[in-house]
Amino acid sequence: MHGQENKNPEVILNGLIxxxxxxxxxxxxxxxxxxxxxxxxxxxxxxxNLNILKNDTILINAFGYQTKKxxxxxxxxxxxxxxxxxxxxxxxxxQEIEIxxxxxxxxxxxxxxxxxxxxxxxxxxxxxxxNSPITFLYESFSKRERGKRLAAEMRNDDQKRALxxxxxxxxxxxxxxxxxxxxxxRFIDFCRVSEERMKSSTQYEFIMYIKERFQxxxxxxx
Numbered sequence: 001m002h003g004q005e006n007k008n009p010e011v012i013l014n015g016l017i018x019x020x021x022x023x024x025x026x027x028x029x030x031x032x033x034x035x036x037x038x039x040x041x042x043x044x045x046x047x048x049n050l051n052i053l054k055n056d057t058i059l060i061n062a063f064g065y066q067t068k069k070x071x072x073x074x075x076x077x078x079x080x081x082x083x084x085x086x087x088x089x090x091x092x093x094x095q096e097i098e099i100x101x102x103x104x105x106x107x108x109x110x111x112x113x114x115x116x117x118x119x120x121x122x123x124x125x126x127x128x129x130x131n132s133p134i135t136f137l138y139e140s141f142s143k144r145e146r147g148k149r150l151a152a153e154m155r156n157d158d159q160k161r162a163l164x165x166x167x168x169x170x171x172x173x174x175x176x177x178x179x180x181x182x183x184x185x186r187f188i189d190f191c192r193v194s195e196e197r198m199k200s201s202t203q204y205e206f207i208m209y210i211k212e213r214f215q216x217x218x219x220x221x222x
Contacts, residue, residue: 008055011072012080017046017060020086032059032219034069059219062087064208067215090208108166112198115160160195164188168210176207177214190217 017026025046032039033050034057042048052058057071065087072081165184171177179187191213201209 008053009077010051011054011078013048013050013052013058013072013083014080015042015048015050015083015085017042017048017062017085017087019065020088026062026065026087028063030061030216032061033057034059034219037220060085060087061216061219063212065089067219090212108163109203111159112163115156115163115195115199156195160198161185161188163198164193167206171207171210176211179214187214187217 015031017029018024019026027042027044027046029042029046029048030039031042031048031050033052035053036056039059040048040050050058054075054077055071055073057069060068060070066089068085068087070083070085075081165181165188168177168179168184168187169181172179172181191210193209197209198206
């Protein structure tokens with residue numbers, strides 16, 4: 001047992017993560033220990049400190065960059081390593097019309113723009129708060145009116161989730177992500193895509209966002 005511990009001792013990583021394109025430190029980086037399935041975030045200047053076993057594999061995830069694996073198994077044994085790790089930017093070239101028939105994707109985009117929920121739409125019901133304050137308060141706080149607002153919000157969320165599933169189906173068909181349909185709900189919950197992002201992103205921007213989120217999702221799932 002003692003021999004095995006010597007072959008795979010605990011070491012300390014004091015690392016710095018940079019962009020391979022600009023040589024500048026990166027921020028918003030997650031470092032995941034694949035063996036443990038947990039991770040930490042680097043600081044705003046790309047530095048991190050992590051205790052691992054020498055044979056462990058770590059995954060470096062940064063928004064807009066390719067996920068990269070590192071292992072110090074074959075390195076000379078040291079108590080502490082000070083690696084500078086470089087990440088490559090994601091470069092995804094798509095021929096969108098060939099992957100997605102224009103009629104289909106345009107219909108989905110139209111439905112995305114129709115998504116809308118504003119609780120104020122279900123609070124006043126045409127009642128003037130100054131002229132009818134009692135009625136206004138009743139409609140604002142009654143169980144029935146709260147139920148109406150909740151139902152409207154749930155309908156909008158269901159429509160949003162259904163549209164996301166349509167898009168994910170197309171991304172899987174286009175070999176952009178490798179995700180089974182049974183995992184769609186779990187992946188959507190993981191992404192927590194805002195309605196604003198869905199409406200304001202171009203098709204290319206949204207594909208890139210989903211691809212990046214899928215890389216982080218996959219690193220946790222292994």
